Amino acid sequence: xxxxxxxxxxxxxxxxxxxxxxxxxxxxxPLGIGLAYSFLTAGPYGGVQQPPTxxxxxxxxxxxxxxxxxxxxxxxxxxxxxxxxxxxxxxVVCLAVGLPVxxxxxxxxxxxxxxxxxxxxxxxxxxxxxxxxxxxxxxxxQGLINNVLRGAGLVGNPLPLLYNDGAILLGMxxxxxxxxxxxxxxxxxxxxxxxxxxxxxxxxxxWDVARRVIWPIAQPGALAGATLVFAPALGSFLAxxxxxxxxxxxxxxxIQMQFTSxxxxxxxxxxxxxxxxxxLLIFAARARRAGEAMP
Amino acid sequence: xIEIEGLGKSFPVKGGKNVEALKDVSLTxxxxxxxxxxxxxxxxxxTLLRLIAGFEQPSIGSIRLDGRDVAGLPPQKRPVNTVxxxxxxxxxxxxxxxxAFGLEMQHVPTAETRARVRDTLAMVRLGELGARMPAELSGxxxxxxxxxxxxxxxxxxxxxxxxxxxxxxKLRKQMQAELKRLQAETGIAFVLVTHDQEExxxxxxxxxxxxxxxVQQLGTPRDIxxxxxxxxxxxxxxxxxxxxxxxxGRDPALTIAVRPERVMLGGTATSRTxxxxxxxxxxxxxxxxxxxxxxxxRVRARRRDIGETLGLGDSVSLHWPPEAERELRA
Numbered sequence: 001x002x003x004x005x006x007x008x009x010x011x012x013x014x015x016x017x018x019x020x021x022x023x024x025x026x027x028x029x030p031l032g033i034g035l036a037y038s039f040l041t042a043g044p045y046g047g048v049q050q051p052p053t054x055x056x057x058x059x060x061x062x063x064x065x066x067x068x069x070x071x072x073x074x075x076x077x078x079x080x081x082x083x084x085x086x087x088x089x090x091x092v093v094c095l096a097v098g099l100p101v102x103x104x105x106x107x108x109x110x111x112x113x114x115x116x117x118x119x120x121x122x123x124x125x126x127x128x129x130x131x132x133x134x135x136x137x138x139x140x141x142q143g144l145i146n147n148v149l150r151g152a153g154l155v156g157n158p159l160p161l162l163y164n165d166g167a168i169l170l171g172m173x174x175x176x177x178x179x180x181x182x183x184x185x186x187x188x189x190x191x192x193x194x195x196x197x198x199x200x201x202x203x204x205x206x207w208d209v210a211r212r213v214i215w216p217i218a219q220p221g222a223l224a225g226a227t228l229v230f231a232p233a234l235g236s237f238l239a240x241x242x243x244x245x246x247x248x249x250x251x252x253x254x255i256q257m258q259f260t261s262x263x264x265x266x267x268x269x270x271x272x273x274x275x276x277x278x279x280l281l282i283f284a285a286r287a288r289r290a291g292e293a294m295p
Numbered sequence: 296x297i298e299i300e301g302l303g304k305s306f307p308v309k310g311g312k313n314v315e316a317l318k319d320v321s322l323t324x325x326x327x328x329x330x331x332x333x334x335x336x337x338x339x340x341x342t343l344l345r346l347i348a349g350f351e352q353p354s355i356g357s358i359r360l361d362g363r364d365v366a367g368l369p370p371q372k373r374p375v376n377t378v379x380x381x382x383x384x385x386x387x388x389x390x391x392x393x394x395a396f397g398l399e400m401q402h403v404p405t406a407e408t409r410a411r412v413r414d415t416l417a418m419v420r421l422g423e424l425g426a427r428m429p430a431e432l433s434g435x436x437x438x439x440x441x442x443x444x445x446x447x448x449x450x451x452x453x454x455x456x457x458x459x460x461x462x463x464x465k466l467r468k469q470m471q472a473e474l475k476r477l478q479a480e481t482g483i484a485f486v487l488v489t490h491d492q493e494e495x496x497x498x499x500x501x502x503x504x505x506x507x508x509x510v511q512q513l514g515t516p517r518d519i520x521x522x523x524x525x526x527x528x529x530x531x532x533x534x535x536x537x538x539x540x541x542x543x544g545r546d547p548a549l550t551i552a553v554r555p556e557r558v559m560l561g562g563t564a565t566s567r568t569x570x571x572x573x574x575x576x577x578x579x580x581x582x583x584x585x586x587x588x589x590x591x592x593r594v595r596a597r598r599r600d601i602g603e604t605l606g607l608g609d610s611v612s613l614h615w616p617p618e619a620e621r622e623l624r625a
Contacts, residue, residue, distance in 0.1 A: 194383035197350055200370040201377045202397035202448065212396075216387040 031276065038269035046263040056270035076254075080274075083251035086165065086240075087233035090172040091180075094229045095222060097173070098180030102221075103214065105181075106188045117185070120178050128175060132242045135171050136162060139243070163245030171239030176232060180225035187221030188214070223286070231279050235272075251275060297324040297347065297452060297484070302356035303508075304342050316342040318508040319356070324452070325500075327482040329475070333495040334505035335531070340488045343505075344454050347486065349373050360451060371400075376445035377454040380461070382437045384429040390440050391416070391425035397448035415447040418477065435466045442474075446481060453478075455487045459494065471497055492532050496520060504528050526550060526623050534595065537623075542590045543568055550623045557619035558596035560584065560611045561604075568613045570594060572605060586613065 038056050040048035061077070062070040105116045123131060138144045141158035149155045161167060191214065199209045237252035244250070249257075251271065258268025302320045305313040317339045324330045332340035345351045347358060349370035358366045365373050376397065384393050391412050398408040416422055419439040429437055438458060445453055455474070459467045475498055478485045489495055495502050496516040503513045504527075512519055512528045523529035526537060529552040536558065540549035570586030573593070584596045584605065594613065605611060 192381065192383060194379050194381055195385060198379060198383040201348060202444070203371045203400040205371060208400055213385060
């Protein structure tokens, strides 16, 4: 190898190193630890200890009977399905709301755009826990909405707004909506306005333009947004715990419980691993489909 | 037929003021005419095109298409299609789907749409590329797709916004001929916007030379080239010597416009005008002589048959046939 080649290679290494380090420290190592913990035995006060075992994974699908035999139990599967259902619903509503919001922002003057984008990201400056608590103040029986409705004489008894699936959904949509708006905005912002003029010029009405031009071009952004919403929504536990009242478990709450009150770290790690693998499989399928769609 | 009357457009700018992009333009474009709006950037030619297309609403005046006032109609309600400077092809649709777009929006039956897409692609000589995506095409091919897309719905008028400016010289010449052919073949009125006077001369039936939001002169290419009415038109349409009257011993209020190819040097004709040769540029077919008149005015002569008889610093007499000059009062 020539000296120039050596220099080139070492400088390439130097350039790649930070990325590798960051991915290693923040992604590979924690995931590895999680995976390793899922194959260990729960310690009496949390933590993990030897010996290695598959118990955590067995626990996912089976209850251990009094005599030690395994009985199939779908309760955790139901929790996972319900979690997926709520995460999907969150994603769909975020998309339905985020797309028009992003389009509205794109249509404004540059100054107003900056202002509106700032407003979209404004909630990030306040802790999610506090923001979720605020929804309790708004939704509870003595809360803002019920007080206004009763003050106006519209309802006699307070509406049951809090501690149900609707409240969970609302809290999640509220939390994750910016993750949908921003990537869609990023794509829409780059649309050549001439494309829209060309569509109108070719006899398209507003609906045609939205459906035949804007939506197809916005799709990559919508897909990125859906990913950014669905993945954290599936593991979310704040909104389910606070707004759902913890009556019906979601996977995020379940995992969180294993590391706190239940003190079963291996089971929590196993649940987390399953969720991670499931999401990775969805991404892989998507990447493959996108790859096939390419000419 | 497009009849434009008293058309004006002002845009608000910062500070609450308005800028008049178009002032009181009136002109008529015939049914299968190749009409060109020619002028430097900012002269209002693109604004006029966008008003005809319907992308902008006029501040004042009327646009009638076949006798019907269309000034208030949105672009999708006008039988007018546009070829954009950037082509603006839909990046997510194949060539054939791009061309079919206007027909689909008009709910033309599928079988007819297919036939017309095929015919139009054949007309622009892209018959085999229907399945390609726009990103897979060269600039010249994209240009043809844009043309086919705008022609497929058979508009009454085709608007072309500097369609050739992104192409290289050779391709541009080729596409000029193509456009002429397409216009003759379809019989559709073409309205071309360009800042390239050569392009305008080569292609147009009539040209409107525009400056500062107004039509400076309107006529056939020959008429405008040979008979410019103003200093601006004389200068913009090809090269022109603009000689102050006093240099030629005439009314100082006049400016005399003469094309370089009409200026003759030396010879037997008596002329009081003399100049010194300041530079000689050999261009192959022609030789360009830059002369300085006694009053300091530069005059250019473009000659074909003078040989090597003149040298730098020579003092020669200049003259031209009387019909070659135009007296301008501005």
